[in-house]
Amino acid sequence: METGLSRSTIGSRVDALIELGIVQPVKDAVSTGGRPSARVAINPRARVVGAADLGATHATMAIADLSGRILAEKTERLEISRGPIAALDCLTHTLTDLLESAGRSPSELVAIGVGLPGPVAHETGKPSNPPIMPGWNGFDVPAEIRKTFQVPVLVDNDVNIMALGERAVRTDASDNMIFIKAATGIGSGIIGGGKLQRGAQGAAGDIGHIAVSRAAGIACRCGNIGCLEAIAGAPAIASAIRTKGVEADSTEDIVALVQAGNLTAIGAVRQAGRDIGEVLNMCVSIINPSVIVIGGLLAQTGEHLLAGIREVVYSRSMPLATQNLTIVQSKTGGEAGVVGASIMAIEYALSAEQLESALTS
Amino acid sequence: METGLSRSTIGSRVDALIELGIVQPVKDAVSTGGRPSARVAINPRARVVGAADLGATHATMAIADLSGRILAEKTERLEISRGPIAALDCLTHTLTDLLESAGRSPSELVAIGVGLPGPVAHETGKPSNPPIMPGWNGFDVPAEIRKTFQVPVLVDNDVNIMALGERAVRTDASDNMIFIKAATGIGSGIIGGGKLQRGAQGAAGDIGHIAVSRAAGIACRCGNIGCLEAIAGAPAIASAIRTKGVEADSTEDIVALVQAGNLTAIGAVRQAGRDIGEVLNMCVSIINPSVIVIGGLLAQTGEHLLAGIREVVYSRSMPLATQNLTIVQSKTGGEAGVVGASIMAIEYALSAEQLESALTS
Structure with missing residues (x-):
């Protein structure tokens, strides 16, 4: 001791x-x-970090100073399914360009934070069987990036970095917060006791495959049956809308229909909210958060999704756990990921261990 | 910054x-x-802490040094329902006696940790609507104890301190662990990212009132219907055993029947394990622990309860979350609480903020 x-x-x-x-x-x-x-x-202006939020089809890269202020940012079209070499080549080239346009030298870079759209073992920076990322399983992301930038590289899944990003921009943010990403998939990032909770394998917050009553017997893309995602993910909502004779294929279609006041779409989204609420109910008992933030593309349907969620959470959860609980819409749009990735890099760079090792090396 | x-x-x-x-x-x-x-x-021998684990009918008090070694310990018969003044009077008198028998002076005491059998707002040390503790709601436990000992007093619910105590004695303990107390009630203490997770109101881990399928329509003592406790708590198990013609009233009766090999009791306990497993399933997806420890009086039924839990958790949870997950029986008997209460006090006394304030005051 x-x-x-x-x-x-x-x-x-x-x-x-x-x-x-x-x-x-x-x-x-x-x-x-x-x-x-x-x-x-x-001195927040002394050094900078690199940040990248890689999605299924797009990647956003940025340079931020140590206060979290974004100095330069760029979004590129990038298919994650093309594999890690192509994607990380795009990442390092874009970060090099952004450093130049921000007027900073690569020697001022102290760390890089990366978000990926799948499970990641945060300790090693290697993806763990990510379903939509062929070629990425077990790939050493930090080592590949360090061929260009010889700095610490932190990697995490996109929902976790979105939770960090959302927390940074909210005045009602809390040490106990659940951030939900509702889109094609459904996932969550959990802040507990002021820290991002990653769990033993980086799989904490993976709520999309918890069983819900209405999904009984329905096959999920994960191979299991009865999962939340199989009934409340965007493809399931679109399918429910189509069975009532209204055309809807993508998440964007659903959002457009709801924003246009289509009652069939509104009803389907509200029901998805109830299904998500069934799982959040248990999350509230287990985590006892003070804020639940609903983000992801489906959150752009606004109050309809939230109404379904609130309906179930407030009717079922324990009074002590809900007395001060608020359920709100995300304040960050597509920005949450890249802001969170920069915060992950900054927190690491400013950690006591890291400062110490920088000084003794 | x-x-x-x-x-x-x-x-x-x-x-x-x-x-x-x-x-x-x-x-x-x-x-x-x-x-x-x-x-x-x-220097672990320099100072000591006081620890108390107050249950429904008994209280265990102890003095420990800063390494967590118990120097003196005593269990007293104490009805928590007699109210806070009587209980805390017993606590301070017993700690005074224990200090003397350990040969330490009250001036060597640096903090006191207390566990209570109900929800507690840890920040203030006040119980929050504890169901079996009349007169305790909102009572200022630290202020009452500080009338005798002028040191910081940390208060938490019994399951949280049991989780801390269990973690301290396990070699397979982990930064991501769930400790389950299964007895009359069912609760859990969650260690996430190396820290006890208390949530916003100190209600994190309160899994006894999550809805499970087999409890549908059954009234729970909490006022809600369909809760895990209503079907898998000791009274429900005893009732299930009685309907099959076997006499069983208390948790002790259930344990004795199972240990004697009674098949009716074994079947009922295994079914309770499956019900607990249904909730743990979701806990595994949300928390991603590497160890689940089953404690509380019902855990003394041994492998039968664990078998039911494992049956459900391993069949349903995501492969990534269960690949390195172990589900084991508690190693601490009645000791977990008082060991955990002393650790809570030691961690506080040795925290940077506390050392700093001790030095500037």
């Missing part, structure tokens, strides 16, 4: 951090009455 | 910690090649 404190080296570490430009001395506002103290503050 | 580091005061803080006897200088084993560093280590 060593504290890790090392008296004579702390002073020199702070000196080295000042030398690196990561911290700067500031005037101490409050006197503690003892010896005058030389307080130091993080 | 200040680091909080204060160069000139760090040295003097460490000096003060050494003066308090909490840390002591140690020989540095590994040279970093730079200036010689004076490493310091926690």
Whole structure:
């Protein structure tokens, strides 16, 4: 049980951090009455991070400073199914261009955060059997990126980084929050005790394949039957709308119909909300969040999806767990992912262990 | 974004910690090649904590040193329903006696950890509408205890402290663990990312009132219908055994029948395991633990309860979430609570904020 404190080296570490430009001395506002103290503050403009949010068909890359401010950003058309080499080649080239357009040099880069549309073992940065990503299973994403940028590379699934991004932009954000991505698939990112909860294999928050009553007997693309996604994912909603004679194929079609006031689409979305609510109900008992944020493309249907969710969560959950619970729509649009990826990189770069290793290497 | 580091005061803080006897200088084993560093280590024998695990009818109190070693312990008969004044009077008197029998003075006490058999707002230490604790709702437990001992008092519900205690004694413990207490009620304590997850109102892990299929229509003591507890808690198991003509009233009766090989009791316990498994299934998808530990008095039925749980969890959960998941029986008997209460107090006493405030006050 060593504290890790090392008296004579702390002073020199702070000196080295000042030398690196990561911290700067500031005037101490409050006197503690003892010896005058030389307080130091993080200098957010000193260094930058790279961020990438890779989806099924598009990728958004950005450069951000250590305060999380985006300095340059670009979205490229990119099929994730083309495999990791093509995708990460696009990623490193775009980050190189963005560094240049932000007027920053590659030597100022301290870390890169990457979001991928599938399960990822966060500790190693390797995808774990991602269903829509052929060629990515077990691929060493950090090693590939480090061929271009010799900095730490953090990788996580897209819903987790969206949760981090959403939390950063909300004033009602909380240490206990569930972020739901509702689109083709349904997933969640969980903030518990102020930290992103990844679980043992990076699979925490994978709520799309929990069994719900209305899905009984229905086959899911995961190979199981009765999953939430099989009844409340966008393809299932579109199919329910079509059986009532209204044309709908994509998530965008569903959103357009709801926004146009089509009652068939509104009814189907509200029912999907009830199904999601059935699972959220259990999440509320298990996690006890103070905020549930509904994001993903389906959240653009607005209050109709939320109404279905609220209907079930507030009618069934325990009073103690719901007395201060709010269920709200995401405030970030497509931005949540890239903002979250930059925050993941910044938090890592500023962590005590990382600062220490930067100073001793 | 200040680091909080204060160069000139760090040295003097460490000096003060050494003066308090909490840390002591140690020989540095590994040279970093730079200036010689004076490493310091926690001195676990310097100070002690008080611990109390209050149940429905009994209370266990203990004194432990900062390494978690129990120095003195005593269990008293105590009806929690007699109200907070009587219970906390017993607690402070017993801790006073235990300090004396351990040969330690009250001035060596740095914190007290208390577990209660109901929901607790951990931040304030006040119980929140605990069903079996008349007179305790909103009662300021820390303030009452501080009339005798002027130290920080941490309060949590019994399942949370049992999770902390179980984690401390297991070699297969993990940063992502679910501890289940199965007895009259059913609850859980969740360790996520290495930290106890309490949620927004201290209600995280409250799985006893999640709806399960077999409980449909059955009234629960919480006022809702269809809850897990209504079908898999000890009273429901005893009732199921009685309907088959076998006498069983208490949890102890159930355990005795199973241990004697009664097939009716074994069948009822295994079915309760399946019901608990239905809820754990969802917990596995949401939390992605690597270990689920089954404790509480019903766990003494051994493999029969676990077999029912495993049957459902492994057949339904996602492969990624179950590939390294183990489901095991608790290793701590009645000890988990008091060990966990002492760990809660030690972790608080040794936290950076607490050490800092001890030094500046």
